[in-house]
Every structure is written in structure tokens, then in C-alpha cells.
Amino acid sequence: MAAAKTLTRLDVLAYRCTPALLDGAAVHLREFEPGVRSMWKILERTYLERTKHTDQAQAPYSVITNALRCLTGGYAYFDPKKLFLVTGEPIDDDLLQDTFTLFCGLTAGEHIDNIDLTNPAALARRIAETPQETRTLADYLTRTDADQPDAPPWVYKSATWLLSRRLTETPWTVDGHDITLHPDSDGGFIAWDHPWPNKSRTAFAFARGRMVMKTHPNIKDPLILLSASATRLKKNMAFARTVLAAQAEPGRPIVEVEMAGRGRIRSISRMSLEVLARLGMDQSILHAIQQRVDDERAELEAATAQKRKPRPLDTEPGNLRPIQSKNYKFSVGRGVGMHFLRELDRKFREVFGDTAQQPGIYVDLNAFKKRKIKEEGLLPKPVDVERSLISMGMSHLRLVCLWYRDENRVRMIRGLADAYGLPLDALDPIEGVPIALHGSTISTVFHQVPQFLEHGPASGSAADIAHIAALKPEPGVLVGVWAETAYASHDDEIDEDAEATPTSTAAQQLPEDHDAKHRSRRTLAERDIVSQFIKESTSDSGTDHPAQLAQLDLYRSLGIIDDRIDDVMIDTIAPGLTASDVVHCGIHVRRQSKRKGERSPRICITATALKPPTAPGRSWTLLGWSYTDRKWKPYHQAQAQFHAQDYPTGRLTEELVDTDQGGKAVAKLIDDALGKLVAEIDYMPYTVTVDGFATRRLWDGLHNNKQGMTGRAGTTWLPGHTLPLKERPIAVIRVNKNAAELPIPIRTTKIAADGEITKGNDTSNALCRIDVDFADPVWLLTTVPLQYDGAGAGRLGATKTRWTADFGSNVKGELRKNEAKANWYAMNTTEIYVIPSTPDVDTSALARMTARLCTQSLGWTRRTRYPVHLHAANQMDLDHPQFRRSALGEDPEAETLGEAPVTDDLSED
Structure with missing residues (x-):
């Protein structure tokens, strides 16, 4: 008999939400009839139409939430769409009716003193007449017939109130x-x-912990997920969107208040202030915040008149704390570090004892084949590039280098020499004269085109490159452009003082429609040419990493795939079927935030298909698809044609608006694309990979509480579900990288066969399996960020919290790093959940394949959060000239990993 092996458990900040954990916790609930939803929609539409041209324009939902939190001691959540009001303390019927009557009158434009409280508004009467009931939360940890957790929405919003108090x-x-x-x-x-x-x-941050209740497939209890961040305080109210305020009464929660309006200094909604004042609460925290706003505006006016900088009103953190909403440059770094998170786990266990039960998560795959960068280099070997070209049906690759500054011309020459193993003196390009890089298969040509590449409204003109013969199409020749542009101030972090000064460089940041990178990319795409741009080099190490990464991303844009993909397609995913016998499709869907004049957000859809080699010795190939073209083509062609067009306007987007009905239309459109893919790949079996967080509104079968159910044929249950059986994918692979929905890993623990528990490792890059209560497992791919584990990173936060951080020293002989200023990192995870369409599919094998495809990325040195095919689909969108790059600042890892931030998506609120 084989000896039982030692298990390695992944410890995480997640705990089963059981009745014992909640321990009798109760809240006060009003559940409304459906008519309230309709009445609210009318009120909201009327208000927004009336205020759309004023600084007071703010969704009524947030206005009423601010007011209700003041009325109820801090804990209140009102959701007119899901039809409930839940509070931590009971609220009097008459007070609630008066509150909503005042609110309804103000939204209609009435003066606060003219609103008759003896004649309540219809909506106010319906809300107040709804019975208020005390509900014990544990009684509502309900489940579906398939035993999936399915508690009412108000439970998820209120359970953590009581837990955080304890x-x-x-x-x-x-x-x-x-x-x-x-x-x-x-x-x-x-x-x-x-x-x-x-x-x-002169600058402060503080530790802020978050606690959310979430479900996971095939685990019968919801999970309480803990996380923490270093929340940065602003010196003043300038550009602040959120303020935290301490209440006067001991034991009351710190209240988060959303600011209203636009401009440099936002304000408290006038409606909230008037409602509270009329109800006799003119000393609320909202009034205190507004007084702070008024004082700062007065100081700003005085400073402007005296031609000086405004002085901060507080030099130390007070009872009102505006929070940074952007990644401003700051002298206290982001992140709390791994030690903080481990100590937080200890604190939670001390408080909740045996009721703090973590799900069982165990290491399944620990060894991943990685690119040997030191021995083999970062870039694909020339023979692999040649093999990929031949597999694509091409005979030659021409890299056209467009430049206008000598320093970047030199960087490009060095980068190409390093990639193709050539001596530098062999690369001294004459303008417009091709140079062979690899036999007769790969060449490069340099052109100086300053007018085309310099920022401004005249950049990117087709006339400025019309003379370049190397850009003209030729049969069998694949053309890619490696270019430079002037570096705009789109930094990850912006200087707050500079932004607040109207004459500063940051305040006069380059408009996106003047950015030569986007303008020139569009012009080249109109000629069916993909492009990538070299970034500024800030390293003193001697290795030009930005130049290497730009080349790597250019190869990805061209659809070049080297032998690393062959190496990871090794799993048998069904009887007689390996991963290399299957096409793997990735579908990326993102909601673009509304722009001025748009009534609804628009949806971006891109897709790729990773096809196996068609003959021995050939490489994998990549197809692309976009909703603007709707045809499967070689990836480079699909990307170029997508970038050549604006995000759709007019009739096309009417069927793609972000509504429930629009979501179904999107799902059917994607199924149509999958039907065309089936014909394109000659009915080979295929899988579909999607971001489950971003797309859950499109497909009901992705939801956790729908697992174990079967969708009716012909419905948009899962990707491909409206297609005939023989055309459907053999499995749908749902990935999720949204940090708010995933447990944070903190360490591993060894569990011997005899039950002895010993310390494992502080970090892990393993694929781990969650031991579910029934059905198929869920997988977590844990990753240590490069910034934490890279050379010179120092693993800050591994053994201490920021309360004992070193401020550093520049004294000779005592040089020490400023730990307080540096960013501290922790491990992250990507969830992988496989939903098979046929019973013989091995979900474990597909999970491992997906993890390996994250590790062997096409456009990055390390692991990405998406597998290769979904990453490539996402990148088509990220590189689009109209993509909102300002959103990247909200996710510090997004630009590094080449992935769109999670703030724009189709997820449920």
C-alpha cells in the first residue's frame, strides 16, 4: 500500500459564513413590492434630466444613502432595484416617510420649505408602509435545490456590519x-x-480593512473575505470624491460619504443637507463636511487673490479625512504587506475562535515550466519566429522601425541585435535600406518620421508615411511597426500639488486625441499594419527592459507563437483527446464607461482562437475576431481592423447597450461568432475561456448559485448554448481575477499523513485546489508579484507592519531604504473554474492547462492573470486608440500585465 503523502495547505483570509459565525446577529429590514422599483426609476430619471447641467448632479441613490446613514447611526443600505432597505438600527415609519417625502419634493425641484409633510409623496408612503422586520441573519443563509449558497441580497450587504463590530x-x-x-x-x-x-x-495613510461576503461554486456556505489596504489621506478636499468621517458617539462606525458635483472642490449634496436640516439634524457629519468644504473654498479664494498656494487646514489627521481617488505621487507607499495580513488572520481567529473555519485549499501543481530568460533570452528564438511565420502561411517578416530621436534609434538597434544574436556593428541601418536579421526570412528597415510621431493634432498623418515603400502590402510579407513617440504625462502616479495648480504640466496633460501613439496606431491600422511603441527606459541596470517588452508585445500583435505553447499543451483533457487536439477560444467583453452625450455605456467584444499545429514541425496559430468586423481572421489582421475603427456608434451599438436585454443580445452575438469559428476550424473540438466577473450578466450559467442546474436549450445559458449540440464547446473555463471576490493567500502549511502540522512557505506560485462540498472543484492560481519577489525588491512587509517601518537613511555608512515610502505587495490569485459540457471532460486537466497558459505569456516576462488566448483578446481592446487609459491608474498592475482594469465590466453590482 502506498504511503499517504504530505499535503500542502494554502492558508487564506477567507472563512465560512455559518450560523455559528454570525452568532445571532440581526438587522432591520424592509422588503418592497415591485412597484417601488418602477416609481424609483421615474424619480431618478426625472432628477437626472433636471440636474444634468448642474454641479449638483448626482445619482439619487447615493444622496439618500448619505442621509439614511446619518439617520440610522451609520449602518444603512437602500437598494431600490433589488427592493430592500436594511439598517443596523430600527427607523421610525414617520421619520422614514418624511425623509422620502422631502427627497421626492427636492428631486422634482420644489423648495425645501414648500414641501408639505402632511401630504406624503406616493413613493414615500409605499416605503414607510412596508413593514419593518427584525431578521436574524443566520436564518437566511439559504441554498438552492443544488445546495449552492443563495442568501437574499440584503444578507450579503449587512452580515459584515456585525462581524466588523465584533x-x-x-x-x-x-x-x-x-x-x-x-x-x-x-x-x-x-x-x-x-x-x-x-x-x-506631512503625509499620512492608514490601514483600512474590508470584509465582504461572497459565494464560491460548490461550497455550501458563503465565504467572508478579508482584505486590507494602505488608504492615503489627502491634505485637502481638492478633487476628493470620498470622505471618511468619525461620529461623535462612541462605538458608531466611521461613515464613508460620497461627495457630489464636479470641479476642484466637490461638496455635499444640497439635497441631503436640506433633508437633514428640515428633520432637525443640522449638526450631522454631512454638515461638518460641508463646513470644511466652505472653509477650503474661502482659503482657495484668498490664496488666489494673494497669488500663493492654498494652506492645508489640518496638519494632522482629524475627524474628517478626504481620501485619494487617484494614484497621486505620495510619500507613504501602497499596500500593507504579507505580515499584516497574517496578523489579521490571527486577530480574526482570536475573536471568532472555532467558528472561523477556512475552506480546505491544497497545492495541486507546484512546478511550472518557465522561460529560462538568462540562458535563452526574453524574446522568441529566430527559428521559432520563422516557424510561426511559415505556420501562418507567410514567407517573410519585415519590422519597420519608425523613429525621430537618436537615442531611441540606438535603443531599437540594440534591441534587434540582442534578439537576433547579431553584433552591433552589423546593424548600422541606412535610412530606408532593409537589413537582414535572420537569413531571407526576417528583415528590418528604419525611417525617421518626426512629423508622424510628435504629439499634437497633426500627428499620425498618413501623408507623412506615404513615401515608405516598406509599409506597402506584398504577398506573403508580414509587416509590423516598432515605433517611438514623445513620452506624455500618463504616469502611474500624478503629482497632486501639480494637478491642483492650473499652470502645471500635469494640469495641462496631453489630450488623448493629440497623443501621437494613438493617432499613428490608427493610421497604421487603416493599412492593416499592427504596431507597438517603445517606452521610456528608467533602468540603470544596463538591460533595456522596456525595449525588450515592446518587441515581445509586437510579436504578440503579429500573432507570433513560439515553442513554449507546445510545451504546456500536454494534458489529456478527455479520452483520446489532449490539449493539443483542441482549439482554445478566449472571449473578452468590457463595458466602456459612458462618454459625454451617450445615454448608455457601450460594450467592447474581442475574441481569439488558439489553433493547434496543422502538421508536424509547425507551430500554434492565433485567430482574432472583433464585434466591429465580425469575421475570424489571422490575429494581426483582426487586431489591425479593430484598431482602424472607432468603438461603434449609431444603430450597431443600439443592440449592444449595457442592459439586461442588451446583455442577451451580446450573448447571442458571441454565439454567432462561435458558430462561425466552428466552421473555420472544421468542427474541431474547442473550449471557451471568459472572465466570469466581467461577463456574468451575459450568461446565467456562470453564476455560482446556478451551478448544478441545466439551462434550457436555445437560451443564453453559457457561451455557445444557443448553437446545435455538435457546435458547442466541450467546456467553458471561467476565470476571475477580481481581488474583491477572491481569497488572499497568506502562507502554506504542511500537513503530514499522521496529521502533524508544520510551517510551510511564506509565499507560493502554485495551482491550488479548493476542496468543495460536492461536484467539481474550484482552482486558485496563486502568484507572487514581480515587485515583491524581484531583484532588489527586499520583500517589504514580509516580517513587519508599517507601524514599525524604517524611514531610511542617506547618511554615509548608514544607508537604509525608506520602507515607509515604498510600495508593499502581497500574493494575488486567479480563480479557475471549469464547467464541462460533456461528462468525459477532465476538469482538472483543463484547470492545469489554463494555469500553464497564464505562466507562459506571450507579451510579458512573468505570469499574467489571464491565459494566453484570453490575454490576447483583452490586449486587442487595451491597445485600441479609444481605450480609456486613465482607468489604468485604478489598477496598478493592469498596465504592467497588459490587462484592462476590472472597473469596466458587465458584472452585477
């Missing part, structure tokens, strides 16, 4: 400090009294 009742002893935690109005907690300063105490 967690913060006692001090947290960590790193020799007794830290007092305060609950907040969102069910999280804040180290309010223990901020993290910079060395000169």
Missing part, C-alpha cells in the same frame, strides 16, 4: 503596538487612531 471590540496587538480598530459603514474596519506618516509627518 472584530473591533478589543485591541489588536501587533508588532508591539496595541492597535484600536474602528468599524466603518461598509462593514470594514479602520485603524483610525494609528495613521502611518512619512518621515516629516
Whole structure:
């Protein structure tokens, strides 16, 4: 008999939400009739139409939430779409009716003093007449017939209120400090009294923990997920969208308040202030915040008149704390570090004892074949590029280098020499004269085109490159452009003081429609040519990593696939069927935020298909598809044609608007694309990979509470479900990289066969299997960020919290890094969940294949959060000239990994 092996458990900040954990916690609930939803929609539409040209324009939902939190001590959540109002304390019927009557009158444009409270509005009467009931949360941890967790929406919004209160009742002893935690109005907690300063105490951040209740497939209990961040305080209210405010009464939660209006200094909604004042609450925290706003505006006016900088009103964190909404340059770094997270787990277990039960998660695959960068280099070998070209039906690759500054011309020459193993003196290109890089198969040609590449309204003109013969199409020749442009100020972090000064460079940031990168990319795409741009080099290491990454991404844009993909397609995914016998399709769907004049957001759809080699010795190939062209083509052609067009306007987008009905139309459009793919690949078996968070509104079968159910034929249950059986994918692979929905890994633990538990590793890059309660498992691909584990990173936060961080020293002989200023990183995860369409599909094999395809990325040195085919589909969108690059700042890893941020998606609220 084989000896039982030692298991490696992944420890995470996640705990089963059981009745024992909730321990009798109760809230006060009003569940409304459907008519309330219709009445609310009318009110909201009327209000937004009336205020769309004023600074007071703000969704009524947030206005009423601000007011209700003041009326109920901080814990209140109103959802007119899902038809409930839940509060931590009971609220009087008459007070609630008066509140909504005042609110309805103000939205209609009435003066606050003219609103008759003896004649309540119809909506106010319906809300107040709805019975208020005390509900014990544990009684509503309900499940579906398939035993999936399916609690009512109000449970998810309120369960963490009570848990955060219990967690913060006692001090947290960590790193020799007794830290007092305060609950907040969102069910999280804040180290309010223990901020993290910079060395000169001119900037502050503080630890803010979040606690959310989420479900996972085939686990019968919801999970409570913990996370934490270093939340940065602004010195003033300038550009602040959110303010945290401490209440006067002890034990009350810190209240998060959303600011209204636009401009440099936003304000509290006038409606909220008037409602509270009329109800006799003219000393609320909202009034205190508005007084702060008024004081800062007065100081700004005085500073402007005196031609000086405005002075901050507070030099130390006070009871009102505006929060940074952008990644401004800051002297306290992002992130809390791994030690903080492990200590938070210890605190949670101390408070909740045996009721704090983590799901069982165990390492399944620990060894991944990686690119040997030191021995083999970062870029594909020339023979692999040649093999990929032949597999694509091409005979020659021509790399056209467009430049206008000598320094970048030199960087391109060095980059090509390194990629193709050529001595530098062999690459001294004469303008417009091709140079062979690899026999007769790959060549390069240089052209200086400053007018085409310099930023401004005249950049990107087709006339400026019309003379370049190398850009003209030739049969069998694949053309890619490697270019430079002037570097615009689209940095990851912006200087806050500079932005606040109207004459500053940051305030006069380059308009996107003047950015030569986007303008020239569009012009080249109109000629069916893909392009990538070299980034500024900031490294002193001697290796020009930005130049290498630009080449790598250009090869990805061209659809070049080297032998690394062959190496990972090794799993048998069904009897007689390996991963290399199957086409793997990735579908990317993203909601583009509304632009001025648009009534609804528009939806971007791109897709790719990774096709196996057609003959021995050939390579994998990549097809592309976009909703603007709707034809499967070689990836480089699909990408160029997508970039050559605007995001659709007019009639086409009417069927793609972001509504439930529009979502079904999108799902059917994607099924039509899959039907065409089936014909294109001659009915080979195929899989479909999607981001489950971004697309769950399109396909009901992706939802956790729908697992174990079977969708009716012909419906948009899963991708391809409206197609005939023989044309459907053999499996749908749902990935999720949204941090708010995934458990944070903190360490591994060894469990021997005899049950002995020993310490494992502090970090892990393994694929782990969640032991589910029934049906198919769920997988977590854990990743240590490059910034944490890379050369010189120092693994900041591995053994201490920011309360004991070193401010550093520049004194000779005592040089020390400023730990407080540096960013601290933690592990992240990608969830992989396989939904098979046929019973003989091995879900474990497909999960491992997906993990390997994340590790062997086409356009990055390390692991990406998406597998190759979904990453390539996502990148088509990210490179589009009209993509909102300002959104990247909200996800610091997004641009590095070449992935669109999760803020734009089709997920449920």
C-alpha cells in the first residue's frame, strides 16, 4: 500500500459564513413590492434630466444613502432595484416617510420649505408602509435545490456590519503596538487612531480593512473575505470624491460619504443637507463636511487673490479625512504587506475562535515550466519566429522601425541585435535600406518620421508615411511597426500639488486625441499594419527592459507563437483527446464607461482562437475576431481592423447597450461568432475561456448559485448554448481575477499523513485546489508579484507592519531604504473554474492547462492573470486608440500585465 503523502495547505483570509459565525446577529429590514422599483426609476430619471447641467448632479441613490446613514447611526443600505432597505438600527415609519417625502419634493425641484409633510409623496408612503422586520441573519443563509449558497441580497450587504463590530471590540496587538480598530459603514474596519506618516509627518495613510461576503461554486456556505489596504489621506478636499468621517458617539462606525458635483472642490449634496436640516439634524457629519468644504473654498479664494498656494487646514489627521481617488505621487507607499495580513488572520481567529473555519485549499501543481530568460533570452528564438511565420502561411517578416530621436534609434538597434544574436556593428541601418536579421526570412528597415510621431493634432498623418515603400502590402510579407513617440504625462502616479495648480504640466496633460501613439496606431491600422511603441527606459541596470517588452508585445500583435505553447499543451483533457487536439477560444467583453452625450455605456467584444499545429514541425496559430468586423481572421489582421475603427456608434451599438436585454443580445452575438469559428476550424473540438466577473450578466450559467442546474436549450445559458449540440464547446473555463471576490493567500502549511502540522512557505506560485462540498472543484492560481519577489525588491512587509517601518537613511555608512515610502505587495490569485459540457471532460486537466497558459505569456516576462488566448483578446481592446487609459491608474498592475482594469465590466453590482 502506498504511503499517504504530505499535503500542502494554502492558508487564506477567507472563512465560512455559518450560523455559528454570525452568532445571532440581526438587522432591520424592509422588503418592497415591485412597484417601488418602477416609481424609483421615474424619480431618478426625472432628477437626472433636471440636474444634468448642474454641479449638483448626482445619482439619487447615493444622496439618500448619505442621509439614511446619518439617520440610522451609520449602518444603512437602500437598494431600490433589488427592493430592500436594511439598517443596523430600527427607523421610525414617520421619520422614514418624511425623509422620502422631502427627497421626492427636492428631486422634482420644489423648495425645501414648500414641501408639505402632511401630504406624503406616493413613493414615500409605499416605503414607510412596508413593514419593518427584525431578521436574524443566520436564518437566511439559504441554498438552492443544488445546495449552492443563495442568501437574499440584503444578507450579503449587512452580515459584515456585525462581524466588523465584533472584530473591533478589543485591541489588536501587533508588532508591539496595541492597535484600536474602528468599524466603518461598509462593514470594514479602520485603524483610525494609528495613521502611518512619512518621515516629516506631512503625509499620512492608514490601514483600512474590508470584509465582504461572497459565494464560491460548490461550497455550501458563503465565504467572508478579508482584505486590507494602505488608504492615503489627502491634505485637502481638492478633487476628493470620498470622505471618511468619525461620529461623535462612541462605538458608531466611521461613515464613508460620497461627495457630489464636479470641479476642484466637490461638496455635499444640497439635497441631503436640506433633508437633514428640515428633520432637525443640522449638526450631522454631512454638515461638518460641508463646513470644511466652505472653509477650503474661502482659503482657495484668498490664496488666489494673494497669488500663493492654498494652506492645508489640518496638519494632522482629524475627524474628517478626504481620501485619494487617484494614484497621486505620495510619500507613504501602497499596500500593507504579507505580515499584516497574517496578523489579521490571527486577530480574526482570536475573536471568532472555532467558528472561523477556512475552506480546505491544497497545492495541486507546484512546478511550472518557465522561460529560462538568462540562458535563452526574453524574446522568441529566430527559428521559432520563422516557424510561426511559415505556420501562418507567410514567407517573410519585415519590422519597420519608425523613429525621430537618436537615442531611441540606438535603443531599437540594440534591441534587434540582442534578439537576433547579431553584433552591433552589423546593424548600422541606412535610412530606408532593409537589413537582414535572420537569413531571407526576417528583415528590418528604419525611417525617421518626426512629423508622424510628435504629439499634437497633426500627428499620425498618413501623408507623412506615404513615401515608405516598406509599409506597402506584398504577398506573403508580414509587416509590423516598432515605433517611438514623445513620452506624455500618463504616469502611474500624478503629482497632486501639480494637478491642483492650473499652470502645471500635469494640469495641462496631453489630450488623448493629440497623443501621437494613438493617432499613428490608427493610421497604421487603416493599412492593416499592427504596431507597438517603445517606452521610456528608467533602468540603470544596463538591460533595456522596456525595449525588450515592446518587441515581445509586437510579436504578440503579429500573432507570433513560439515553442513554449507546445510545451504546456500536454494534458489529456478527455479520452483520446489532449490539449493539443483542441482549439482554445478566449472571449473578452468590457463595458466602456459612458462618454459625454451617450445615454448608455457601450460594450467592447474581442475574441481569439488558439489553433493547434496543422502538421508536424509547425507551430500554434492565433485567430482574432472583433464585434466591429465580425469575421475570424489571422490575429494581426483582426487586431489591425479593430484598431482602424472607432468603438461603434449609431444603430450597431443600439443592440449592444449595457442592459439586461442588451446583455442577451451580446450573448447571442458571441454565439454567432462561435458558430462561425466552428466552421473555420472544421468542427474541431474547442473550449471557451471568459472572465466570469466581467461577463456574468451575459450568461446565467456562470453564476455560482446556478451551478448544478441545466439551462434550457436555445437560451443564453453559457457561451455557445444557443448553437446545435455538435457546435458547442466541450467546456467553458471561467476565470476571475477580481481581488474583491477572491481569497488572499497568506502562507502554506504542511500537513503530514499522521496529521502533524508544520510551517510551510511564506509565499507560493502554485495551482491550488479548493476542496468543495460536492461536484467539481474550484482552482486558485496563486502568484507572487514581480515587485515583491524581484531583484532588489527586499520583500517589504514580509516580517513587519508599517507601524514599525524604517524611514531610511542617506547618511554615509548608514544607508537604509525608506520602507515607509515604498510600495508593499502581497500574493494575488486567479480563480479557475471549469464547467464541462460533456461528462468525459477532465476538469482538472483543463484547470492545469489554463494555469500553464497564464505562466507562459506571450507579451510579458512573468505570469499574467489571464491565459494566453484570453490575454490576447483583452490586449486587442487595451491597445485600441479609444481605450480609456486613465482607468489604468485604478489598477496598478493592469498596465504592467497588459490587462484592462476590472472597473469596466458587465458584472452585477
